[in-house]
Each structure stands twice: as structure tokens, then as C-alpha cells.
Amino acid sequence: MMITAEVLREQWNGISYKDGGFLQVDVEHPLEWHIGYQSASQKTLLLVSRIEIGTVESSKSMAVRRGVRADNCWTLAFELLRDEQQDVFLILCSDIIEYSKTAGDEKTSLASVVRRYKQWIRLLESQGSGLMDEAKRKGLIGELLFLKNRLDMGEDPLDSVQGWVGADGADQDFVYADSWYEIKSLGVSAASVTISSLEQLDCSNAGELVVFRIDKTAPEKTDAFSLNEIVYRIKRMLAEDADAAGIFQSKLTAYGYMDLQEYSEQKYYCSGSHCYRVDDTFPRLSQKGVPQQIVSLHYELSLPALAGWRKE
Numbered sequence: 001m002m003i004t005a006e007v008l009r010e011q012w013n014g015i016s017y018k019d020g021g022f023l024q025v026d027v028e029h030p031l032e033w034h035i036g037y038q039s040a041s042q043k044t045l046l047l048v049s050r051i052e053i054g055t056v057e058s059s060k061s062m063a064v065r066r067g068v069r070a071d072n073c074w075t076l077a078f079e080l081l082r083d084e085q086q087d088v089f090l091i092l093c094s095d096i097i098e099y100s101k102t103a104g105d106e107k108t109s110l111a112s113v114v115r116r117y118k119q120w121i122r123l124l125e126s127q128g129s130g131l132m133d134e135a136k137r138k139g140l141i142g143e144l145l146f147l148k149n150r151l152d153m154g155e156d157p158l159d160s161v162q163g164w165v166g167a168d169g170a171d172q173d174f175v176y177a178d179s180w181y182e183i184k185s186l187g188v189s190a191a192s193v194t195i196s197s198l199e200q201l202d203c204s205n206a207g208e209l210v211v212f213r214i215d216k217t218a219p220e221k222t223d224a225f226s227l228n229e230i231v232y233r234i235k236r237m238l239a240e241d242a243d244a245a246g247i248f249q250s251k252l253t254a255y256g257y258m259d260l261q262e263y264s265e266q267k268y269y270c271s272g273s274h275c276y277r278v279d280d281t282f283p284r285l286s287q288k289g290v291p292q293q294i295v296s297l298h299y300e301l302s303l304p305a306l307a308g309w310r311k312e
Contacts, residue, residue, distance in 0.1 A: 005090035030109035142185030142212040157244040167251035171199040180207035217269040224267040
């Protein structure tokens with residue numbers, strides 16, 4: 001049986017004692033898992049291992065404690081500290097259990113638990129919910145579609161992935177030797193595009209503004225895909241280039257993405273894309289044309305008014 005957040009929620013709700021005590025999770029796994037309440041009604045996930053567990057640091061969101069039982073088995077407890085994160089804590093717990101259950105032995109499984117926990121903490125500290133909101137998911141999908149299209153055209157995998165600099169916080173999403181590209185994900189009916197900073201289109205050399213039309217859709221629609229599915233497709237395309245695959249995974253993590261079941265549930269449909277040439281004549285704001293007292297701004301461009309810069 002797959003351990004989901006809802007399965008754990010039901011089991012936690014069925015526990016009547018909230019001042020200490022645990023219920024074992026029924027799952028086939030190299031490690032033994034329990035859920036319960038450590039103290040003060042705070043939800044706690046507990047694993048039991050026959051091998052020694054190293055030190056795992058706590059975080060602002062979670063207290064992590066290790067110990068040794070009377071039977072010489074080691075325990076590792078993850079205790080939620082922030083009540084407002086209860087929903088994402090359930091997702092975290094189910095994900096850690098599922099992520100580590102395919103390991104062949106306790107040692108490998110335990111290493112997977114610690115690795116996944118650290119990934120989660122990075123997300124929780126950077127974006128309190130641990131999950132990307134809808135706007136960020138669609139933004140990532142647009143950038144992934146652009147990267148996939150580049151790979152489909154036979155561009156070098158390593159160069160293509162290294163050029164995805166927006167994932168690392170650069171002003172533009174993709175930068176290559178010949179050009180740069182800023183990617184926007186809009187609904188099919190959107191008539192304008194938001195430029196979120198002065199720097200986004202302010203480059204000395206020519207580049208392109210690429211607009212993808214992406215909307216939520218029913219799962220049964222032809223060519224519908226989820227966020228996870230587009231990630232998996234690109235990973236398969238990079239499978240023979242270990243360096244490119246490794247960098248791609250690092251950039252996904254930097255973006256705030258993890259392989260979670262929630263990102264498989266919602267389906268999307270891309271109805272098309274358009275490219276606009278951004279050159280000296282393109283209607284954009286630049287740092288040179290804005291008073292130095294203005295340190296940040298965003299503005300909207302009318303897409304129909306950009307027809308003269310649209311590439312066929």
C-alpha cells in the first residue's frame with residue numbers, strides 16, 4: 001500500500017492519546033515507522049533502525065531527536081514545531097517514507113531518509129509551504145518546455161542545461177553564446193505579459209521574449225501533462241549525459257522543485273507559444289531611462305501591440 005498524506009492524516013486523527021505514544025505505520029519498508037505525538041499535541045514521525053543513526057540537525061520548522069531504546073535499536077524522531085505547517089508536514093512524512101522504501105537495506109534506506117529530510121528543510125526554509133504555488137509551477141513548466149524544445153532540436157544537452165541560469169537567480173531565464181531568452185507562462189486568454197524587473201529585458205545584446213500558453217486541463221485531454229511528467233521526459237533525454245543530468249537536478253532543486261506526488265495530480269495543456277524579438281527598438285524600460293531614485297519596478301506589455309516584433 002502506498003503511504004499518502006491522507007492515509008497518515010486518517011491514522012493520526014485516530015490516535016486518542018496526544019500526550020505521548022505512537023502507532024506503527026503498516027508499510028513494507030527496510031525501516032520501522034511510527035506516527036504519534038511526542039509532547040504538547042505536536043505531531044511526530046518516528047523511525048526505528050537496528051543500525052546506528054548519525055546526528056541530524058533540527059531546523060526552524062522541525063525538531064529532530066535521535067536515541068537508543070532498551071533493545072539497542074536506534075530511533076530518529078521528526079517533531080513538527082509550526083502548527084501552520086501541519087498539512088505540508090503530512091506530505092513530508094509520506095514522501096520520506098515512500099522515497100526511502102525501495103532501498104535494499106537499512107543503511108541505504110536511512111541515508112535516503114536523511115537526504116530527503118535535508119531537501120525538504122531547504123524548501124521549507126525558503127518557501128514556508130514547501131510546495132510551489134500555482135504561478136511558480138506554471139512558470140517552471142514554461143521554462144522546462146523551452147528546455148525540452150531545445151533538446152528536441154538537437155542542441156548539446158550540457159550546454160542547454162548550463163544555459164538555464166534563471167533557476168539560479170539570474171535576470172534572464174536562459175543565456176547562451178548567441179542569444180538570451182526570457183520565458184513567460186500565460187493562460188490562453190491573457191492579453192498582456194508582466195515584466196517583473198528592470199533587468200529582465202535590459203540587455204545590451206538582442207534576445208527573445210518567449211510566451212507559452214499554458215492552462216490547467218482535464219486529465220483525459222489529449223497531450224495533457226503534469227509538472228512531474230515534463231520533468232521525467234527531460235531526465236530521459238539527459239540520461240546518457242551524467243554531467244547534464246546532475247546539473248539539471250541541481251537547478252530543479254534551486255528552483256524549489258522536488259519529485260512529489262502532488263505535482264503529478266494536476267494536468268496542464270500547452271496550446272502554443274510565440275517568440276518576440278527584443279532588440280533596440282523593442283518597447284522596454286531600461287535602467288538608463290529610469291531615474292536612479294527608482295530602485296525596482298514591474299510593468300505590463302500588451303501582446304497585440306507587440307505584433308511587429310513577433311517572430312514567425
